[in-house]
Amino acid sequence: QVQLVESGGGLVQAGGSLRLSCAASGRTFSNYAMGWFRQGPGKDREFVAAIKWSGGSTSTADSVKGRFTISRDNAKNSVYLQMNSLQPEDTAVYYCAADNVYRRSVVTTTIDFAFWGQGTQVTVSS
Numbered sequence: 001q002v003q004l005v006e007s008g009g010g011l012v013q014a015g016g017s018l019r020l021s022c023a024a025s026g027r028t029f030s031n032y033a034m035g036w037f038r039q040g041p042g043k044d045r046e047f048v049a050a051i052k053w054s055g056g057s058t059s060t061a062d063s064v065k066g067r068f069t070i071s072r073d074n075a076k077n078s079v080y081l082q083m084n085s086l087q088p089e090d091t092a093v094y095y096c097a098a099d100n101v102y103r104r105s106v107v108t109t110t111i112d113f114a115f116w117g118q119g120t121q122v123t124v125s126s
Helices: none
Strands: 003-007 010-013 018-025 034-039 046-051 058-060 068-073 078-083 092-098 120-125
Touching: 003 092, 018 034, 018 092, 018 120, 034 068, 034 078, 046 068, 046 078, 058 068
Parallel strands: 010 120
Antiparallel strands: 003 018, 018 078, 034 046, 034 092, 046 058, 068 078, 092 120
């Protein structure tokens, strides 16, 4: 089993920034794609961003493109989500996710992630 622990959420004013972190353990982190999802009040969980096992190649949802950036540091077994220009509609619980396909060659918005963290709350005030 893979364990994922998110951190960095909190309350921020519209226009502000937050950096979320996800620490992974339980398997070889560097060989698997990672992603971020979010679930707002009364909404289904939605895709935010994903990054290839080797880094570099990323995929980002249209709703956050240009504002959010996903990155990873394999030496620290961590993936990050830098969130800038936050708006009230970004308010949600943000979840870290891990793929279970070894060195998947293509990263898209439709990857069926197998492992999930507990989530961290992000609240953006207006």
